[in-house]
Amino acid sequence: MKxxxxxxxxxxxxxxxxxxxxxxxxxxxxxxxxxGGSVLEIETDQGFxxxxxxxxGRVLEAxxxxxxxxxxxxxxxxxxxxxxxxRNQGGMAGVDIALWDLRAKIEGxxxxxxxxxxRDRVPxxxxxxxxGAPDERAELAASLQQRGFGAIKLRLHAASMREDLAIxxxxxxxxGASMTIxxxxxxxxxxxxxxxxxxxxxxxxxxxxxxxxxxGVAWLxxxxxxxxxxxxxxxxxxxxxxxxxxxxxxxxxxxxMLALAPYDIVQPDAMVVDGLTGLRRAFALARQHGARIxxxxxxRGIGTIAHLHAxxxxxxxxxxxxxxxxxxxxFAHGFAPFVGAPTLDGxxxxxxxxxxxxxxxxxxxxxxRTT
Numbered sequence: 114m115k116x117x118x119x120x121x122x123x124x125x126x127x128x129x130x131x132x133x134x135x136x137x138x139x140x141x142x143x144x145x146x147x148x149g150g151s152v153l154e155i156e157t158d159q160g161f162x163x164x165x166x167x168x169x170g171r172v173l174e175a176x177x178x179x180x181x182x183x184x185x186x187x188x189x190x191x192x193x194x195x196x197x198x199x200r201n202q203g204g205m206a207g208v209d210i211a212l213w214d215l216r217a218k219i220e221g222x223x224x225x226x227x228x229x230x231x232r233d234r235v236p237x238x239x240x241x242x243x244x245g246a247p248d249e250r251a252e253l254a255a256s257l258q259q260r261g262f263g264a265i266k267l268r269l270h271a272a273s274m275r276e277d278l279a280i281x282x283x284x285x286x287x288x289g290a291s292m293t294i295x296x297x298x299x300x301x302x303x304x305x306x307x308x309x310x311x312x313x314x315x316x317x318x319x320x321x322x323x324x325x326x327x328x329g330v331a332w333l334x335x336x337x338x339x340x341x342x343x344x345x346x347x348x349x350x351x352x353x354x355x356x357x358x359x360x361x362x363x364x365x366x367x368x369x370m371l372a373l374a375p376y377d378i379v380q381p382d383a384m385v386v387d388g389l390t391g392l393r394r395a396f397a398l399a400r401q402h403g404a405r406i407x408x409x410x411x412x413r414g415i416g417t418i419a420h421l422h423a424x425x426x427x428x429x430x431x432x433x434x435x436x437x438x439x440x441x442x443x444f445a446h447g448f449a450p451f452v453g454a455p456t457l458d459g460x461x462x463x464x465x466x467x468x469x470x471x472x473x474x475x476x477x478x479x480x481x482r483t484t
Contacts (some may be wrong), residue, residue: 114219116180118156119173119208124148124450125481131441132298135301136244136268138309143242145441147449148479152415155211157185163215164471166207166384166415168310175199176208186217192390193390201365209388210471212417214481218470224419225465227425228393233434234462235424238264238295240411240437247257253439254284254292261461264293264331264432270310274321281328301339301361313337315317315344319351325352332378332407334358345375360409364391371402384416392423400429413447418471421455421463433463450479 126149132142141340147393151167163185175198183191191212195205217224226232241250254265267284269277285292302308313321318336325333332355337344339361349356355377362370364386371379381395392408399406406429410420413436424433437444448454451473453466466472 165211
């Protein structure tokens with residue numbers, strides 16, 4: 114069996130839903146639609162097609178000579194060759210995900226079963242996008258709780274700690290102790306010292322962590338800059354609340370980071386670590402260093418579905434992250450172009466598709482043009 118072609122399929126926008134100002138980039142607009150964007154398809158000479166998130170033209174130019182004519186089942190070997198061709202610059206996650214989809218389809222099994230599935234559904238936490246106001250966030254949390262969600266991640270981006278805590282307190286008062294609250298400061302967005310919005314120093318991170326600890330928050334995510342490992346380790350040692358992070362790190366950065374143990378919980382993202390192969394390797398590194406795992410995913414559509422399969426195959430992963438700030442930021446919008454997409458059950462679990470591979474197919478009505 115051989116790969117014969119890679120192609121990018123542009124998706125037709127069937128509904129422009131609107132936009133949200135993300136807490137981590139105030140002043141920007143994060144657009145939501147049903148359809149739009151693109152996906153990657155990898156074809157074989159025996160009629161199988163793998164589906165993955167979109168990739169840029171420079172990625173296709175680099176990997177096409179490696180993949181065309183290759184056996185699609187050699188995912189791990191192809192991963193190494195593609196990373197070398199890309200000079201570890203990233204951007205190839207969509208290709209790796211499509212190869213895993215293809216391999217599982219060839220085997221005739223769902224991807225999570227190919228990877229050693231331990232469950233057919235995974236608890237999902239609703240990951241907020243907006244900062245919001247206390248009463249509004251509390252009302253939304255209550256509606257998510259009624260829908261079955263057992264956990265919510267709030268954004269801490271207010272000018273003062275007092276304002277951040279007011280949101281946490283309002284949500285806790287509204288939902289009670291039965292809903293898990295996670296908090297994300299998003300202080301590691303930048304590789305350098307500057308990023309939009311309020312920047313925390315060690316004192317604010319420490320004080321906030323202690324306040325959240327008293328409120329029973331399950332973790333504090335990215336409270337300090339991306340590479341502030343010494344300060345993160347100092348913070349981790351000073352508080353009981355778990356410190357989480359690592360979503361922006363490349364695969365080659367995971368070993369050195371884990372050796373310094375700055376986080377209780379590490380959060381690799383398949384789109385950053387070059388796909389599901391990289392994600393599985395990051396999981397293995399975390400386990401070797403005794404770190405807990407809760408992968409990050411701030412995307413929509415195929416990326417979320419790929420993460421769901423990876424989480425289902427990992428018994429030590431407590432949640433799959435679902436970017437979900439309805440009504441505009443509803444996760445269902447990202448799933449709209451796909452037949453057989455995951456569904457949410459009444460207990461807040463995302464139920465895995467049962468078909469082979471990722472278990473989804475592109476709805477022909479969304480197919481616009483191919484490049």
